[in-house]
Amino acid sequence: MSSELYEVLSLAARYLFTLLGVLIVLRSFLWLLSEGSQTRRRLRHLPDAGTVGEMLVLQGGPGLEEGAAIPVPWEGVLGSVRSSDITVPCEGVRPSHLFFSYQVGLGLLIRPMSGCEATVDSVVLDCRADAKAHPMVHGSFLQVGGALLRLRVFAGLESNAGFADFPDDAGAARMPGQGGYIPGPDGCVPGPDGYGPVPGPDGYIPRPDGYIPVPGPDGYGPVPGPDGCVSVPDGYGPGPGPDGCVSVPDGYSPGPGPDDCGPHPDDCMPVPDPGFNPAAAPEEAPQGGAGQKQPEAARRRRSSRWEADWSE
Amino acid sequence: MSKKGKNPGRRLSGIVMTFYLLAFLLLAVRDQDRLGYILCVAVPAMIFLGTHLLPHIFPADDLLLSLANFLCALGILMLYDTNPALALHQTIAYGVGLGCMIFCIYMVRAIQSWRGIVAVMLPLSLLLLALPLLMGRELNGARSWVALGSISFQPSEIVKLMLVLILSWFMSRGKNLPWLLYALLCLGLLMLQKDLGTALIYYGMALMLYWISSGSWFLTLLGLAGGAGTAVLGYQMFAHVRRRVAIWIDPWSDYVNAGYQIVQGLMAIASGGLFGVGLGLGSPTSIPVYSSDFIFAVICEQFGLIFGICVLLIYVALIWRGAGIAMKARRRFHALLAMGSVILLALQTFIIIGGVLKLIPLTGVTMPFVSYGGTSLISSMCLIGFVQGVASLNEDDLDEDTHLAMLAR
Numbered sequence: 042m043s044s045e046l047y048e049v050l051s052l053a054a055r056y057l058f059t060l061l062g063v064l065i066v067l068r069s070f071l072w073l074l075s076e077g078s079q080t081r082r083r084l085r086h087l088p089d090a091g092t093v094g095e096m097l098v099l100q101g102g103p104g105l106e107e108g109a110a111i112p113v114p115w116e117g118v119l120g121s122v123r124s125s126d127i128t129v130p131c132e133g134v135r136p137s138h139l140f141f142s143y144q145v146g147l148g149l150l151i152r153p154m155s156g157c158e159a160t161v162d163s164v165v166l167d168c169r170a171d172a173k174a175h176p177m178v179h180g181s182f183l184q185v186g187g188a189l190l191r192l193r194v195f196a197g198l199e200s201n202a203g204f205a206d207f208p209d210d211a212g213a214a215r216m217p218g219q220g221g222y223i224p225g226p227d228g229c230v231p232g233p234d235g236y237g238p239v240p241g242p243d244g245y246i247p248r249p250d251g252y253i254p255v256p257g258p259d260g261y262g263p264v265p266g267p268d269g270c271v272s273v274p275d276g277y278g279p280g281p282g283p284d285g286c287v288s289v290p291d292g293y294s295p296g297p298g299p300d301d302c303g304p305h306p307d308d309c310m311p312v313p314d315p316g317f318n319p320a321a322a323p324e325e326a327p328q329g330g331a332g333q334k335q336p337e338a339a340r341r342r343r344s345s346r347w348e349a350d351w352s353e
Numbered sequence: 354m355s356k357k358g359k360n361p362g363r364r365l366s367g368i369v370m371t372f373y374l375l376a377f378l379l380l381a382v383r384d385q386d387r388l389g390y391i392l393c394v395a396v397p398a399m400i401f402l403g404t405h406l407l408p409h410i411f412p413a414d415d416l417l418l419s420l421a422n423f424l425c426a427l428g429i430l431m432l433y434d435t436n437p438a439l440a441l442h443q444t445i446a447y448g449v450g451l452g453c454m455i456f457c458i459y460m461v462r463a464i465q466s467w468r469g470i471v472a473v474m475l476p477l478s479l480l481l482l483a484l485p486l487l488m489g490r491e492l493n494g495a496r497s498w499v500a501l502g503s504i505s506f507q508p509s510e511i512v513k514l515m516l517v518l519i520l521s522w523f524m525s526r527g528k529n530l531p532w533l534l535y536a537l538l539c540l541g542l543l544m545l546q547k548d549l550g551t552a553l554i555y556y557g558m559a560l561m562l563y564w565i566s567s568g569s570w571f572l573t574l575l576g577l578a579g580g581a582g583t584a585v586l587g588y589q590m591f592a593h594v595r596r597r598v599a600i601w602i603d604p605w606s607d608y609v610n611a612g613y614q615i616v617q618g619l620m621a622i623a624s625g626g627l628f629g630v631g632l633g634l635g636s637p638t639s640i641p642v643y644s645s646d647f648i649f650a651v652i653c654e655q656f657g658l659i660f661g662i663c664v665l666l667i668y669v670a671l672i673w674r675g676a677g678i679a680m681k682a683r684r685r686f687h688a689l690l691a692m693g694s695v696i697l698l699a700l701q702t703f704i705i706i707g708g709v710l711k712l713i714p715l716t717g718v719t720m721p722f723v724s725y726g727g728t729s730l731i732s733s734m735c736l737i738g739f740v741q742g743v744a745s746l747n748e749d750d751l752d753e754d755t756h757l758a759m760l761a762r
Contacts, residue, residue: 047383051631054379058656059628061372062663065423068368069670072361072416077677083751090754091683115683118527124568140527142684154527195757 091115093143093194094179096127100189104130113149113192116142119185133186141177148176149192151183160184362415366404369423370397376430376632383633388437392444396426403451411455412462412745414678420671421737424722425450425730427664431651432644432725435637439644439725446727450734457735461742467686471522475535478515481508482542489546497548509543509551510732513697517739520559521689524566532559547593550704550716556580557700562693566685601714614641618650618709622658629657644725646717649709665706668721672699678744691743694736 084090095110117126120137129138139159140152150172153159159166162182164175177183179194373396381389403422408415425447433440464470484499485508498505516539523532536559543552560580564573588594596611604612604619617640624630637643637651653661675695682688698721705724708715719729 042382042385047379048631048634050382051379051634054375055628055631055657058372058376058632059659059663061368061375062656062660064368065365065372066663066666066670068361068365069416069420069667072365073670073674075361076416080681083755087751087754087758089758090751116685137527 089195093149095193096183096190097193098188099182099191100187102131102187105188110193111190113141113143116140121186129185129188129190131186131188134188138185144173144176147173148178148181149194150176362404362419365419366400369404369419369426370400373397373400373426373430377433380430380434380633384437386437388441389433392429392433392440395444396429399447400426407451407455411458412748413458413741414674414744416674417671417678417737417741417744420667420674421722421734423667424664424671425734427652428648428720428723428725428730431637431648431655431723434633434655435643435651442727443725443730446730447734449727450731453731454734454738454741457738458742458745461687461690461739462745467518467522471519474515474519478512478519479535479538479542481512481515482539482546484508485546486542497546497551506728507726509546509548510726510728512539513551513554513732514735514739516555517558517562517690517693517697517736520562521686521693524562524689525685529563529567544587547591548717549587549594549597550718553704553716554697554700554718558693558696561696562689565692566689597714597716601711604711614647615709615711615715617641618647619711621647621650621654622661622710625654625657625661627657627659629653629655629660631655645719645729646705646715646724647709648720648724649706652723664723668699668702672702675740678740678747681747682743683747683750687743687746691740694739697736698733 089112092112092114094113096113098105098107098109098111101107101109111127111129114126117140118137119125119127119129119134119139119141121130121134122128122136125137127141135154135157137154138157139154141149142152143149151159151161151166152172153166153168153170155168157168160183161175161177166172166175177192179192181192183190183192374393377389377393377396381393383389400422404415404419407413408418429440429443429447432443485497489497489499497507497509499508516536519535520532523529523535536555539555540552543549543555560573560576563576564570567573588598600607600612600615604615606612608616621635621637621640624635629635632655635654637654640647640650643651649661649664652664672695675691675698679688679691679695682691701718701721704713704716705718705720707713719726721733722730724730
């Protein structure tokens, strides 16, 4: 091809190349923007994307409300400044207080910064502690400075350690040193104040073991079973035990056993009031499976005692 | 997918393939060279395979791949126009770079703990940087090349990859002293080699990455002040620095000798006008080091200023995409790795184009993906590989979030 012909072709083609270059740029930016909007749309349907759970604030400070829930990302820094991934603006919390990172199968690992401390489930950690030895799992407590937080991990994120051990023998998730309950892994839902299981219509709170005291026909206390006997949480019924004696958790006997005596350390029947006559008890005391009603006064006292127990 | 159901990747790759088909065909017709006809088919085919087939085989970000492929092919085109032998070397380097990119993607996905690797890379990178001082050869005023038989390479380009990994790892753990000492050692070795351009890139990347990881304005500004002070000290101490600054201020004062390169570059850009002098026309070879440092001036001369701006915007899109990927990363290390890689590419692009346009004093760095240089191209592809690895992890995390959301329902 002659150089003149090539020159004409090349001069004509430069406008085409410029146009193609501009089209390439436009297509690239359109692709960039459309991908961005698709990702934003997708994230709108995944409000918890990028987080492993949340920290419930049990004790906060002026800048941190009790009952607030702070989203917990997979990894980041907990500190008092706003640029932290978890911001805890409380006394005793440094601007960058600790690192945290979630490891699937292990839990949330806490690594305090140099010179900082944190308490995980009553174990004090400093910068030299082995984070993998004390991971935070669902239900774990974290104390940093004046703040007390509790971790709630979203479903599906498994941890070999399971759930945190609760300090309460009854198995209920209880805030240490305070009344009320934190929803535990058994599915107890928070009440209107954010704490504890939802009370039933009678004000009774369902226990984590599923025992729900519902009002009996008189409006008080637990419903009698098919035998008319009331089942109490300790498994003792009002019916006689293996020795024939009747035992109740409060030491009161609903009535004498076959030997006309109830269990009592000094062989005396504890009397709830001076007017109580144990001799009159066999007419009122329920037999095992007899289905008889308890004296109303005793029933009221028992229900009020249970109510007192559950209102702590 | 767009609203009309058409793949945006297909639309973009279609235009890119058309561009290179016509460009290489024009040059092949001019030269009546078999290599030109081969490249006329091979380059569009490589772009098609790279954009559509490879993402199905390994996890990759389509847009990043498309943009990187476009820039690499542009470099091959400009080199074929000026020196076909260099174009062949560049094509081979591109193939190797593609393999290294895939390796980097899998490395980022597979490696859970980088502690051992960082411990090995620390002394290895310092040794590599010291190699040119021990057995290197001087090129264009800098002793930064090492020749091993017939192969010569720039260790600083390889150390660039290790630098971003090491800095990201230490910064993600909040350990400032180790990375600071390491960075200072690297800068010291580069200053001894007189490779000021690479030193500037290393310094800028470390400073910006520190600011992103810590958010500390005070220390970042302190670092900036320290860098400015070092630059002033370097100006006072080293004659070649004073020469570079003098030429930058007024290249016409010595346009025959020291200022010749910048003057030729500026004249080439000016003569191209808005639409260029035409592909295969003009006199690009009159610019010293046209194949590496001043390839942007060659692009502006042949295709014009509008196309030159389009190339800059392609870099902007690439950096924007990379920064978006970094911000979506779940782990600090991955976020810093992606951001550090993007910062390196951005700084390198700004420094070389700024030098060519006389915005800043000229330094001897290459234009990422485009300039001739096997090591430079491979290291740029590896940086893109790091970003793509983080992008694929982000995608996996989002899929897992969707799965968890369905479980919770």
